[in-house]
Amino acid sequence: MNYLLKRLLAVIPVLAVVAVIVFLLLHLAPGDPAVIIGGDTASAEDIERIRETLGLNRPLPEQFFHWVGQILQGNLGTSVFTGMPVAEMIMQRVEPTLWISALTMLFAVVFAVPMGIVAAWKAGTWFDRAISGLAVAAFSLPVFVIGYGLVYGFSTRLGWFPVQGFKSLSDGFVPFIRHLALPVISGGLIYMALLARMTRSTMLEVLGEDYIRTARAKGLSKRRLLLRHALKNAAVPIVTTIGLGIAMLLSGVIVTESVFAIPGIGRLTVDSILRRDYPVIQGIVLVTATAYVVINLVTDLLYGLFDPRIRY
Amino acid sequence: MDTPMIALLEQRLERLRKQPRAIRFAARNPVLVAGAFLLLGMLALAVFAPWIASHDPTEMNVVERLKPPSAEFLLGTDALGRDIFSRTLYGARVSLLVGVSVAMFSALIGIFVGTVAGFSRLADKLIMRVMDGMMAIPGILLAVALMTLIHASVATVVIAIALPEIPRVVRLVRSLVLTIREQPYIQAAQATGTRLPLVLIRHVIPNLMTPLIVQASFIWASAMIFEAYLSFLGAGTPPEVPSWGNMMAEGRSVVQLAFGIILYPGIALGLTVLAVNLVGDGLRDLLDPRIARKL
Numbered sequence: 001m002n003y004l005l006k007r008l009l010a011v012i013p014v015l016a017v018v019a020v021i022v023f024l025l026l027h028l029a030p031g032d033p034a035v036i037i038g039g040d041t042a043s044a045e046d047i048e049r050i051r052e053t054l055g056l057n058r059p060l061p062e063q064f065f066h067w068v069g070q071i072l073q074g075n076l077g078t079s080v081f082t083g084m085p086v087a088e089m090i091m092q093r094v095e096p097t098l099w100i101s102a103l104t105m106l107f108a109v110v111f112a113v114p115m116g117i118v119a120a121w122k123a124g125t126w127f128d129r130a131i132s133g134l135a136v137a138a139f140s141l142p143v144f145v146i147g148y149g150l151v152y153g154f155s156t157r158l159g160w161f162p163v164q165g166f167k168s169l170s171d172g173f174v175p176f177i178r179h180l181a182l183p184v185i186s187g188g189l190i191y192m193a194l195l196a197r198m199t200r201s202t203m204l205e206v207l208g209e210d211y212i213r214t215a216r217a218k219g220l221s222k223r224r225l226l227l228r229h230a231l232k233n234a235a236v237p238i239v240t241t242i243g244l245g246i247a248m249l250l251s252g253v254i255v256t257e258s259v260f261a262i263p264g265i266g267r268l269t270v271d272s273i274l275r276r277d278y279p280v281i282q283g284i285v286l287v288t289a290t291a292y293v294v295i296n297l298v299t300d301l302l303y304g305l306f307d308p309r310i311r312y
Numbered sequence: 313m314d315t316p317m318i319a320l321l322e323q324r325l326e327r328l329r330k331q332p333r334a335i336r337f338a339a340r341n342p343v344l345v346a347g348a349f350l351l352l353g354m355l356a357l358a359v360f361a362p363w364i365a366s367h368d369p370t371e372m373n374v375v376e377r378l379k380p381p382s383a384e385f386l387l388g389t390d391a392l393g394r395d396i397f398s399r400t401l402y403g404a405r406v407s408l409l410v411g412v413s414v415a416m417f418s419a420l421i422g423i424f425v426g427t428v429a430g431f432s433r434l435a436d437k438l439i440m441r442v443m444d445g446m447m448a449i450p451g452i453l454l455a456v457a458l459m460t461l462i463h464a465s466v467a468t469v470v471i472a473i474a475l476p477e478i479p480r481v482v483r484l485v486r487s488l489v490l491t492i493r494e495q496p497y498i499q500a501a502q503a504t505g506t507r508l509p510l511v512l513i514r515h516v517i518p519n520l521m522t523p524l525i526v527q528a529s530f531i532w533a534s535a536m537i538f539e540a541y542l543s544f545l546g547a548g549t550p551p552e553v554p555s556w557g558n559m560m561a562e563g564r565s566v567v568q569l570a571f572g573i574i575l576y577p578g579i580a581l582g583l584t585v586l587a588v589n590l591v592g593d594g595l596r597d598l599l600d601p602r603i604a605r606k607l
Contacts, residue, residue, distance in 0.1 A: 017445025022457070029461035036461060136593070140533070140586040142540045144560065145578035152571050251452040255541055258564075269453070273460055273546045281457050289448045 007300055011293055018289045019071070022282055023064050036278050039080035076283035081275040086283035089268065096166045097264035100253050103184045108192040108249075109242065115192075116199025116238075117226055123204060131200070135193035143252045147186035147259035154182060164261040179260075187256040191249050198241040202234040209233075236303055243299030246292050344594020350587035354580075358404035367395035369402040369554045381572070388572050396573060399554045400580050406466065406555035407536045407584060413470045414535035415528040418477040423520065425478070426485025427512060430493060440486070443479035451476030452541055459547035469549050473538045477531050484527055485520055492519050522599045529592035533585045540581055556581045 026033050034051040035042070042050070050056070055063055070077075076086035119131040138146075155163045161182050167175040206212065207230055215229050257266030265284060272280040328336070338345040357364065381388045388396050429439040446454070455472040462468045492498060493516070501511050542548035543557025544564075551558055556577040563573030 013441055014444050014448055017442055018448050021442075021445055021449070021454075025457055025461060029458075030463075031461070136586065136589055137582075140537075140589055141582045142537050142544075142560075142578065144541075144544055145574065145582065148571070148574050148578075247447070247450045250450045251541070254450070254452055255544060258545065269456060270545050273456060276460055278457075278460050281453075281460055285449055285453045285457050288450055288453055292448050292450065 004301070007297060011297055014293055015290060018286065018293075019068055020064070022285055023067060026278065026282065027060060027063075037077075037080065039276060039278075042080070071286065076286065077279040079272075079280050080277045081272075081280075086280050089280060090265065090283055090287055093264050093268045095168065095264075096262050097253060097257070097266065099169075100180060100183055100187065100256065100262070100264065101249060103180055104188040104191065104249060104253065105242070105246075107184050108188045108195055112192040112195035113199050113238065116196040117203055117231065119196065119200045120203035120207060121222075121226060123200075128200075131196055135197050138189045138193035143187055143190065143255045144259045146189055147182065147256055150182045150186050151259070164259075166260075166262040166264070179262075183253075183256045183260045183262060186259070187249070187252040190252060191245055194245050194248065195238070195241060199234070199238050202237045203230055206230045206234045239299050239302055243296045246295050250288055250292070341594050341598055343590050344598055347587050347590025347592075347594055350583065351591055354404055354584045354587060355408065357401055358408050361398075361401040361405060364401055367398040369394065369399045370552065380570075388570065396559070396576055399559055400556070400577050402554045403556040403559060403577055404580065404584065406549065406553055407539060407557075407581060410466065410470055410473070410539045410549075410555075411532040411536040411588065414474045414477065414538075415532040417470060418474040418481050418531055419524055419528045421474070421478050422481025422485050423517060423524070426482040427489055427516065427520075429482065429486045430489025431508070431512075436486070439482065443482050446476065446479045449476070451538070452545070455538065455542055456545060456547045459542065464548070464550050466549055466553065469539060469542060472542070472547075473535050477535070481524070481527060481531070484523060488520050488523060489516060492516050526592055526596045526599065529588055529595060533588040533592065536581060536585050536588070 026036065029036070032047075034047045034056050038047045038050050055066055058066075074087055076090070078084070079086055079089055082089065115131055119128040122128050151163055154160045162179055165179055167179045169176045212225065212229060215225050220229070253264070254266035254269055256262075257264045258270050261267070265288070269281065269284055271277075272284070425439060429436045454476045458472040458475060459468065462472075498511060498515055501515055502508075506514075539548060539555060540557035540560060543555060544561045546561070548557050548561070549555050551562075559577040560574045563570070563577075566573060
């Protein structure tokens with residue numbers, strides 16, 4: 001319990017630093033923050049009103065605490081373009097992004113971990129080399145090139161999947177999966193490569209341990225040896241990589257959404273860049289960073305499940 | 313040892329001596345050499361682009377728009393009638409320039425901040441907290457946030473891409489400095505009265521270089537992909553710069569008609585990133601066999 005509390009409290013400084021960075025980005029960038037928040041179409045009065053409501057004439061620390069106070073109450077500001085609250089705009093777009101992220105993670109873990117285990121077991125063989133080669137290739141191609149390649153092959157040519165768009169789960173499971181299959185594969189390949197490499201290297205390390213030799217000597221089956229003895233001990237670094245890789249995953253999802261015209265957070269990011277809508281981008285940064293921190297907190301707490309030596 | 317054994321060994325040694333050093337090196341480091349050749353090829357294309365290119369990369373020709381590959385336009389033309397082959401060649405210049413600049417910029421900042429963190433307990437806590445916070449923001453979003461605030465140019469793109477890379481370099485440098493700091497030669501230098509700045513420049517920083525060069529090559533590779541992402545999202549180099557990212561971003565609207573507009577710069581980018589990644593992998597194996605065996 002003590003550990004749990006400590007780990008929970010450790011989240012606060014990280015989020016505080018994220019808030020300071022986002023705040024300083026706006027206030028240290030060249031140009032008047034009120035003009036940036038007001039956007040290109042704002043009149044002199046609009047800008048004066050923004051200055052007044054955000055208190056931009058007051059000293060920086062005071063502004064910061066006022067701003068943080070607003071965020072803690074769930075007020076992420078107002079969009080320059082639509083005039084809607086940023087929090088509401090993000091909530092409207094969150095569903096597709098959550099689905100893609102979750103399915104991408106599932107897809108990557110389901111394929112990458114067995115691939116890594118087999119590659120470690122058969123280290124140095126053609127299978128191992130092929131996995132390493134694929135991983136280097138996945139690291140070398142931008143997500144959208146993979147995405148457009150898949151669209152060209154499987155949608156335009158073969159017609160197996162829709163070219164773009166998103167269907168909610170309430171529209172039926174089959175259309176939902178058909179629309180998400182290609183985005184998940186194209187966004188997941190790089191994450192899969194990362195996980196497969198990590199699984200391979202930690203498994204290699206574990207397989208060199210004495211207790212593995214003992215287990216092998218007493219005649220355990222390959223399956224039992226790999227899954228019970230080796231994987232369980234390799235689980236902690238693998239789970240850590242799954243957590244830390246979330247930042248990479250989210251970056252991939254943001255780009256992928258653009259390729260497949262999926263109305264998620266990524267699409268909102270691109271729209272906001274075009275409209276120079278800084279408050280919305282700021283809100284997206286805060287929300288994704290919080291999600292990242294929370295997910296990593298959860299993976300940290302999961303360690304106990306995989307490694308009974310860790311006690312909280 | 314009996315004589316036939318020694319004779320055998322001598323024979324082997326003789327054979328090794330006859331083999332040129334370059335070939336021996338290539339046989340031992342195939343990944344590094346393959347990557348270096350590929351990279352040199354790309355560099356040559358970038359440097360000699362004005363002589364190889366068949367057209368001005370920015371010259372528009374509305375009559376010739378969206379043409380398939382032909383003798384005049386080797387890889388066809390884009391939506392504004394510009395020659396894709398020539399633009400891809402010039403794109404190599406932007407991509408490589410951005411990649412190298414990001415790697416050097418983040419390495420320089422990383423050395424400075426990481427060394428300070430490694431040598432000062434007080435600064436260490438603060439610096440590492442800031443780095444943890446920076447790492448919690450997905451790199452693309454941090455770069456996008458910065459790019460919406462500042463005027464777009466190649467230089468600002470470099471800064472925006474380097475910013476999210478800095479924490480990783482700082483962490484690496486700091487952990488290395490913490491080990492180096494305890495080495496006898498550092499204590500000896502300090503005991504003989506060498507001032508701290510001189511100790512850092514003469515003894516600490518040179519010992520950081522090997523792992524840092526490996527890390528910098530990976531940053532170089534990912535920075536080129538990042539540049540493409542930023543352009544693709546609309547927050548990259550100004551549209552008039554013929555970068556691979558911009559070419560692919562423009563190709564988005566006509567991808568159903570002319571896949572080549574995205575495919576060719578994509579292949580060029582993929583090959584260049586692959587080359588840099590291979591060089592990085594090869595350097596790591598060559599310079600630090602201990603890590604290499606683990607990965």
